């Protein structure tokens with residue numbers, strides 16, 4: 001299942017997907033694949049989503065920015081930047097792998113409301 005609010009551009013008052021994620025994970029249980037999109041622009045955004053219960057994330061604007069700047073190479077660069085940022089953030093948190101992070105609700109990353 002994909003948690004999406006279509007980029008937040010249809011209903012101004014719609015909840016952000018990251019805010020809805022923990023409740024949806026609690027409702028569906030752990031044996032259910034949950035993907036999320038909306039506002040994933042940095043590696044730390046990926047980490048927050050995984051820590052709060054997503055199995056993976058999808059990109060809308062981020063890949064489009066790379067595509068418009070430099071075509072296929074730009075998309076590859078966006079993905080490479082995200083990978084680097086994820087690695088750096090995990091290292092700063094003292095977490096060795098994404099698996100360790102999954103659903104942890106780690107207090108280092110759950111401050112998504114600021």
Ligand SMILES: Cc1cc2nc3c(=O)[nH]c(=O)nc-3n(C[C@H](O)[C@H](O)[C@H](O)COP(=O)(O)O)c2cc1C
Nearest residue numbers: 004005006007037038039040058059060061062064
């Ligand atoms: C150029 C563009 C066009 C989009 N068109 C649609 C659309 O027609 N219908 C829709 O439900 N969502 C549309 N979206 C939203 C995406 O499917 C996706 O949910 C959203 O971009 C994810 O958020 P993000 O851009 O912050 O990564 C569009 C997004 C972009 C960037």
